[in-house]
Amino acid sequence: MRSEPVVQVQALVKRYGTKTAVNGLDLVAQPGVTAVLGPNGAGKTTTVETCEGYRKPDSGTVRVLGLDPVRDSAELRPRIGVMLQSGGVYSGARADEMLRHVARLHAHPLDVDALVERLGLGSCGRTSYRRLSGGQQQRLALAMAVVGRPELVFLDEPTAGLDPQARRATWDLVRDLRADGVSVILTTHHMDEAEQLADDVAIIDGGRVIAQGSPEELCKGGAENTLRFTGRPGLDVGSLLKALPADCTAAELTPGAYRVVGKVDPQLLATVTSWCAQHGVMPDRISVERHTLEDVFLELTGKELRS
Amino acid sequence: MTVGTYTPKPGAAPLPRMIAAQAALETKMLLRNGEQLLLTVVIPTLLLVLFSSVDIVDTGKGEAVDFLTPGILALAVMSTAFTGQAIATGFERRYGVLKRLASSPLPRWGLMTAKTASVLVTEILQIVLLTVIAFALGWSPHGNPATVLLLLVAGTAAFSGLGLLMAGTLKAEATLAAANLVFLLLLVGGGVIVPLEKFGSAGRHVLGLLPVSALSDGLRDVLQHGAGMPWGDLGILAVWAVVGLAAAGRFFRWE
Numbered sequence: 001m002r003s004e005p006v007v008q009v010q011a012l013v014k015r016y017g018t019k020t021a022v023n024g025l026d027l028v029a030q031p032g033v034t035a036v037l038g039p040n041g042a043g044k045t046t047t048v049e050t051c052e053g054y055r056k057p058d059s060g061t062v063r064v065l066g067l068d069p070v071r072d073s074a075e076l077r078p079r080i081g082v083m084l085q086s087g088g089v090y091s092g093a094r095a096d097e098m099l100r101h102v103a104r105l106h107a108h109p110l111d112v113d114a115l116v117e118r119l120g121l122g123s124c125g126r127t128s129y130r131r132l133s134g135g136q137q138q139r140l141a142l143a144m145a146v147v148g149r150p151e152l153v154f155l156d157e158p159t160a161g162l163d164p165q166a167r168r169a170t171w172d173l174v175r176d177l178r179a180d181g182v183s184v185i186l187t188t189h190h191m192d193e194a195e196q197l198a199d200d201v202a203i204i205d206g207g208r209v210i211a212q213g214s215p216e217e218l219c220k221g222g223a224e225n226t227l228r229f230t231g232r233p234g235l236d237v238g239s240l241l242k243a244l245p246a247d248c249t250a251a252e253l254t255p256g257a258y259r260v261v262g263k264v265d266p267q268l269l270a271t272v273t274s275w276c277a278q279h280g281v282m283p284d285r286i287s288v289e290r291h292t293l294e295d296v297f298l299e300l301t302g303k304e305l306r307s
Numbered sequence: 308m309t310v311g312t313y314t315p316k317p318g319a320a321p322l323p324r325m326i327a328a329q330a331a332l333e334t335k336m337l338l339r340n341g342e343q344l345l346l347t348v349v350i351p352t353l354l355l356v357l358f359s360s361v362d363i364v365d366t367g368k369g370e371a372v373d374f375l376t377p378g379i380l381a382l383a384v385m386s387t388a389f390t391g392q393a394i395a396t397g398f399e400r401r402y403g404v405l406k407r408l409a410s411s412p413l414p415r416w417g418l419m420t421a422k423t424a425s426v427l428v429t430e431i432l433q434i435v436l437l438t439v440i441a442f443a444l445g446w447s448p449h450g451n452p453a454t455v456l457l458l459l460v461a462g463t464a465a466f467s468g469l470g471l472l473m474a475g476t477l478k479a480e481a482t483l484a485a486a487n488l489v490f491l492l493l494l495v496g497g498g499v500i501v502p503l504e505k506f507g508s509a510g511r512h513v514l515g516l517l518p519v520s521a522l523s524d525g526l527r528d529v530l531q532h533g534a535g536m537p538w539g540d541l542g543i544l545a546v547w548a549v550v551g552l553a554a555a556g557r558f559f560r561w562e
Contacts, residue, residue, distance in 0.1 A: 052410050053409075053410065054406065054409070054410070054562075074414060077319070077410055077411060077412050078317050078318055078319040078412040079315075079317040080410070082407065082410040084403055084406065084407055086403065087402045087403030087404070087406075087407070088402070088403045088404060088406065088407030089402070089404065089407070090332070090336050090399065090402075090404055091398065091402055092336050092339050092340055093332070093336065097332075097335075101328060101329075101332050102411060104320060104324065104325070104328040105319065105320050105325050105328065105329075105411050105412050105413050106317070106318060106319065106320055106412060107316075107317075107318030107319060107320050107321075108316040108317075108318055110312065110313070114312075144407070146313065148317060148411075148412070149313065149314070149315055149316040149317055150315060150317050151315040151317055176311070176312070176313060177313050179311065180311030180312060180313035180314045180315075181311070181313075181314055181315060182313050182314075182315055
């Protein structure tokens with residue numbers, strides 16, 4: 001894999017009239033899958049569309065695969081794949097017809113029939129684009145973004161409005177792209193999507209990146225995670241504490257209800273359950289409450305992600 | 308590293324292939340669209356047949372079909388290069404087609420070249436159809452075919468500029484309404500089926516400056532009266548073409 005970043009955005013500012021959509025945003029995306037996460041109006045689409053060459057920065061610099069998306073547009077366009085948030089297809093065109101057309105604009109396109117099959121677009125048949133379901137339209141836009149065998153794919157809310165099955169198909173394709181060495185920048189306001197797919201997550205709010213890291217890193221920060229179980233009252237918490245890593249705390253909150261606070265990972269869970277086994281305790285209702293991206297987002301912005 | 312299905316292998320197709328593919332798709336979309344066909348094929352054909360065979364409008368001396376055919380050819384050019392192109396491009400802009408293609412390997416000028424090629428292909432189909440019908444109705448054309456061709460090309464350039472200017476600046480719905488209205492007004496007041504003499508001397512001179520009047524008048528001079536190059540009409544079309552294309556180039560918004 002290449003080691004240089006696929007996208008480098010520095011101090012990007014973009015205004016529409018008096019409204020500032022992006023306000024000094026810095027973002028570096030390494031090869032792999034990067035999720036740009038944020039609520040509606042955070043500046044996700046503006047940022048991505050600046051990378052795609054659609055918008056000229058008011059200030060700041062943008063480099064995509066080392067190129068300036070506006071100045072080096074001719075060189076960059078064949079190397080990227082773009083999925084717009086909506087539209088992009090002739091209303092009278094059929095799905096396979098449009099996909100075949102985009103394939104013809106590229107030198108080494110994917111096999112169109114295989115891609116149609118893969119994304120379940122075969123059932124669209126002779127139906128024109130305007131009569132396709134929202135999910136079919138989304139999948140066609142996704143197919144159009146990857147058919148030219150790009151190095152980098154931009155997906156703007158690729159699963160918005162999809163049913164769970166279609167969503168899964170999209171996720172599977174993103175994973176396959178990643179496995180074959182295609183980098184992906186995707187915007188989303190679904191936490192689970194970012195957690196499932198991304199190597200790296202950039203959280204955007206108010207036109208800036210307010211946190212960036214792997215999903216694990218982001219979830220590690222902030223509040224501690226919690227493990228709870230119930231057992232017979234009066235267990236020797238001191239002995240449990242000795243078995244646990246140093247930065248953990250353990251307590252019996254109410255008789256028979258125990259809580260361990262610390263870095264909850266598989267090792268910790270194994271330590272607790274083996275301690276229970278040694279002491280002949282059946283840990284009923286054992287549960288872990290791990291910090292999710294959703295919590296991280298709430299802590300950072302004080303906002304619910306989905307609006 | 309093993310090569311997977313999606314392993315990157317980017318590259319633009321050769322330019323001529325991209326433009327040909329784009330022109331073919333645009334033409335296919337146009338021929339598939341019922342309303343566009345009504346405008347570009349059905350209406351010119353009906354007008355030619357109806358007014359040639361039924362004596363509704365006084366077309367002056369000579370056979371009605373000899374007066375009407377040049378006007379209908381001008382109308383056909385207008386319907387494709389102006390009305391059809393404005394409406395189609397307006398909706399392509401509205402539905403993000405232009406935007407999506409702008410990030411494809413096809414350069415913008417390549418897209419515009421393809422649109423022009425698609426307009427020309429459609430015009431050839433229209434002209435072949437209308438010519439066959441006109442001959443069946445007893446048309447006897449005169450003049451130099453090269454002169455006719457030059458007028459048609461100048462007319463196409465003039466109408467394309469105006470159509471793209473409208474499509475690139477107005478909302479799609481506004482373009483739809485305005486392009487149809489202009490089509491109707493110019494059909495009546497542009498010397499297509501009604502001689503401009505009917506509008507009085509002042510009206511005739513003002514209306515004569517419209518692109519469709521210049522095109523139908525120029526074509527009529529050559530095809531009906533066997534005249535040489537009608538420089539005045541060609542000049543009017545050239546001015547419209549330069550102004551329209553320059554304004555479209557300056558003000559066209561892609562999304």
